[in-house]
Amino acid sequence: MSDLELIIRGMSCRHCVRDITARLRDVPGVRIVAANARTSRVSLHGSMSTADVKNALAGTTFRVEVLPDVQTLGLEAREPFPRTAPGQREESPNAQSADNG
Numbered sequence: 001m002s003d004l005e006l007i008i009r010g011m012s013c014r015h016c017v018r019d020i021t022a023r024l025r026d027v028p029g030v031r032i033v034a035a036n037a038r039t040s041r042v043s044l045h046g047s048m049s050t051a052d053v054k055n056a057l058a059g060t061t062f063r064v065e066v067l068p069d070v071q072t073l074g075l076e077a078r079e080p081f082p083r084t085a086p087g088q089r090e091e092s093p094n095a096q097s098a099d100n101g
Helices: 014-025 050-056
Strands: 002-009 030-036 041-046 063-066
Touching: 002 050, 014 030, 014 041, 014 050, 050 063
Parallel strands: none
Antiparallel strands: 002 041, 002 063, 030 041
C-alpha cells in the first residue's frame, strides 16, 4: 500500500469534491480518498498508479499536481518541530549539570 498526495487546482466547492472523489474511487487500487476543497488537497491510499490517477481526471477542468512523497525526500525521520525553545540548548541525556558536583 502507498499514499499519494495531490493538489487539485479548480476544486473549490462541495460539488467539485464529490465529482473528484467519485472519479478517484473508480481508479484501480484506490482504497481511501480524502478530499478538502478549502486546501485543494486530495489524499489517496492504496496500490494505484499515478498515471491511472491522472487519467481519471483527464478531460476535466481540474489540474492535477502530484506532491512529492515525504519518504522519498528522506523527511520521515525528521521531527516537525524542535523540542527546545529558540535560544535554548538541548542537553544530551548523559550530560551532567554543573550543580551535580
